[in-house]
Amino acid sequence: MANDHNPDHEAHGTFVLIMIFFATFLIYYLLNWKFLGEVWKTG
Amino acid sequence: MSKFRTCPTTGFKIHAPAETLIQINAVTAIVFLLVGGILGLLMVLTRWQAVHILDAEWFYRLLTLHGIAMLVAWIIFFEMAILYFASAVVLSSRLAAPWAGWLQYLLMLVGAAIVAVQVLLGNADVMFTSYVPLKASHWYYLGIILFAVGAIVGCVVFFATLVVAKHEKTYQGSIPLVTFGAMAAAIIAIGTLAHGAITFIPTWLWAAGLIPMMDPEVYRLLFWGFGHSSQQINVCAMVAVWYTLGTLTVGSKPVNEKVSRVAFGFYILFINIASEHHLLVDPGLSAAHKSWNTGYFMHLAVLASMIHAYSVPAAVEVALRKKGYTKGTFEWLKKAPWGNPGFSSLALSLVGFGFLGGITGVVYGTEQLNIIAHNTLRIPGHFHATVVAGTTLAFMGITYYVLPLIFRREVAFPGIAKLQPYFFGIGMMVFSTAMMFAGGFGVSRRQWDMTGVEAPFQVNFDAIVDLTMAVVGISGVVAVLGGVMYVLVAVGTLLIGKKINA
């Protein structure tokens, strides 16, 4: 039995919140690579 | 044993000298917060071009002082209080060498006073970073050195107290998580302050005319070994406060002690090599070196923060579900004690630090992405999210417990206290977001005027940038108002708060 249903460990809401956090992170990160791609070539 | 009292709420045995030192450090911190807050108000009202309250000279001068008062004085005085609390109070131990605690306090106070006077006299228009060849009077660097030595003394008192507590068996088993987090902060502090010494002692001697100037790029490298690592002390202290607030507000228990402690260990091991993300677009370091170093050794310090980002709210959720709020996914969140300023501070601090400060920190600190972030308003936007919406708000939240537990007075003006975290937290989050948005358009940090009014060429920003800078101004004023509410509650409690007899 998964310990997910153990009331001592039930944290489903936090899991949803952290996934929202991860999605935000991913989007902002990729968006910035897109912005960088628009500036002059440099190296 | 007359020097001890037992706290009726927590059962901790509190050593009188530890209590006094916590009080004096916390009060001093709050005074600096007030000073820094007033300066912050002047900053936003100047950067908001439609208001533009200060002239250029005073803007730069007071910006230097704003950085020192907040990032150095407020934060580190408060951290000294946290170190004494997390050692002597949490472990119910006597504080090792209280005289050394007083030495810490006096050195830091004298150091901060020297710095403040030098800046106000116009002898140190060099910003918080004081990059050479910009030169301040040698007194300025001496003030910083004295302050840092004081902080080292505080860390030593902390470690000595851990030894005393262990030796005198004031607790059973391992040290509590909060003490462990504070210990991580103190370990990083020692390394950080060593960097501070190798940066500022030669610079002090140079300013006094005794030795030649350090290479400007070497200075930048060494300075950030101090300047960034010191932010990691703040992160560690803040996370320790998060865990404490979880316990004090809803009775939460860390979901997994092992995971949380390993995460603190990651901070200690990997953050010290991260200082070079301030030098990503500098000469002097190869691209290979930059990407290796700023990867924080595979981003393990970032991983540590992501671990706490789960374990802190998870502990709160478990505790609230145990109280019967088990319906659906979010009943616990809806029924959480949002009217308790300790809880709302914790929640807003988590969101501000994680969503705004954390994500942007990793993005701006990525080797190539730094090209579109370095020295723009995106950077102060980022660190106001971490150090202000995150650390400062967490410290404000814990104050609502320190007041009854350590100062033994009921919190005055509970109505104001209840709203304070929302004004400060939300104001600061909007402020940071607006700054980062404006920075994305190329608005510079540390600049009195962004239009080029005194320059040979003008800069024409989009209308949206002007609007954003107005948002920076307004939200900054809201945040300062939240800060004033905090000071009002804290000072009000000390003066007229009802005494709690114990």
Next chain:
Amino acid sequence: MSVTPPDKHWWDTPIHTKEKIWLMTAFVWSIVLTVAMPALHIVGEQNTSSQYSRISNQDFDTLTDRFIEANKIGEEKGVPIVEPKPGSDVYIRGKQFGWDPILKLKAGQSYKLHLSSVDVNHGFSVFPINMNFQAVPSWDNLLTVTPTKAGMYTIICNEFCGIGHHAMIGKIYVE
């Protein structure tokens, strides 16, 4: 409780499934973030430079003066305008409180841009595209740049360099 010593067996407490999933996700993400930087050096076109050298402020001053003399085509508000050959070495000098010379570059052509300061640190920020590099005295920060779009660009100094800092604005033309 976080303020009391942990259970005796805290080291052996198993990690809850959801937390395990998050730990693995976060760890994999950390690896992605780390690998992305070297990977973008291979596939990306905007990278930080590894070309730098030490140079004395006097030498940089001399090289910039020589560069201006050889390529000058005019002046704007007292600042010389230069039009260097594509592919050549180009100098930009930061000095309290101005950038010189004004560059006239061609879109799609690459240039070896030498960036430095002859007094204190300056910040080289190209507006409106928002590209930022550090100008450090006694260091030649050499960047190979290829302007992509024609237009007028301003250079904002974004490192505090003294009370006149905000007046330090330069210019680049790309045609």
